[in-house]
Amino acid sequence: QHKQVTGVSSQGCQGGCQTCSVYNGCLTCKPKLFIHLERDGMRQFGVCLASCPNGFYGTRSPDRNDCIKCGSECDSCFNRNFCLRCRAGSYLHKGKCTESCPDGLVPSDTMKECV
Amino acid sequence: AMIKVSLLKQEPTSRPITLEGVFAGGSAGYAEGKLMQSHPLSLCNTSEDDRQETFFISIVKLESPESKVPQCLPLLDKARLALQRGAQAVIFDITDDPGAAQELRDSGLLPRPVVLVKSSDAEQLMGLVNKNEEAKVFIDIMMETQKWPHYDVGI
Numbered sequence: 001q002h003k004q005v006t007g008v009s010s011q012g013c014q015g016g017c018q019t020c021s022v023y024n025g026c027l028t029c030k031p032k033l034f035i036h037l038e039r040d041g042m043r044q045f046g047v048c049l050a051s052c053p054n055g056f057y058g059t060r061s062p063d064r065n066d067c068i069k070c071g072s073e074c075d076s077c078f079n080r081n082f083c084l085r086c087r088a089g090s091y092l093h094k095g096k097c098t099e100s101c102p103d104g105l106v107p108s109d110t111m112k113e114c115v
Numbered sequence: 116a117m118i119k120v121s122l123l124k125q126e127p128t129s130r131p132i133t134l135e136g137v138f139a140g141g142s143a144g145y146a147e148g149k150l151m152q153s154h155p156l157s158l159c160n161t162s163e164d165d166r167q168e169t170f171f172i173s174i175v176k177l178e179s180p181e182s183k184v185p186q187c188l189p190l191l192d193k194a195r196l197a198l199q200r201g202a203q204a205v206i207f208d209i210t211d212d213p214g215a216a217q218e219l220r221d222s223g224l225l226p227r228p229v230v231l232v233k234s235s236d237a238e239q240l241m242g243l244v245n246k247n248e249e250a251k252v253f254i255d256i257m258m259e260t261q262k263w264p265h266y267d268v269g270i
Contacts, residue, residue, distance in 0.1 A: 021178055023152070023208075023241050041247040041249070042151055042247050042249060043152050
């Protein structure tokens, strides 16, 4: 789903990193790439991606591009307030995930939407 | 500060590792929890770290100013943010960021301990993290051994 820029640069960083360190992984990314903080057990380290993974959305700012987590019930989102696909047990209605649908609509488990 | 570290997957008889650090400002106190690394960029207002279920202690490896990691928040606010997210304490490895100690020196009241470590003490902690060796950390105030235990007046 996300295009990970692989390979290792001269500085020993993951391909997309601008700067990195042994313990923190990527610290800054090359232009246009997003920094995503991955957790592996105790460790949390930065990786640089062309697009953010499922459950995260990308934000761009002058000094860095971040992957930010979607809302708690959301599997894939456009931004913090606009979900595109909900997790099991929730139904999408007007960009929000709800446990029940408003009057006149019924929950569709296959589409995870109020229809 | 005294930091005792015991590996979760080790012989019950093996002794914990004892390390030293310095409490930031007025944050001296006791804390215990599972050691969990936080990337410096995870402690920014925009980011949100994944909630841990267990009691955990965050360790943050601060990078040298030359590595140009966006600061996003002052160190004291980063410490407060980590504590707000449920960390029982925060450990900053300041080996590569000597200015951090100055920045955190008069940090006034903090709800739970914030400890600065460096050099070999920091290296041992970060070594555990890097090898993903699950460890439980106990932080406490180090008792100064009294030079004159039998006397209460020295000349």
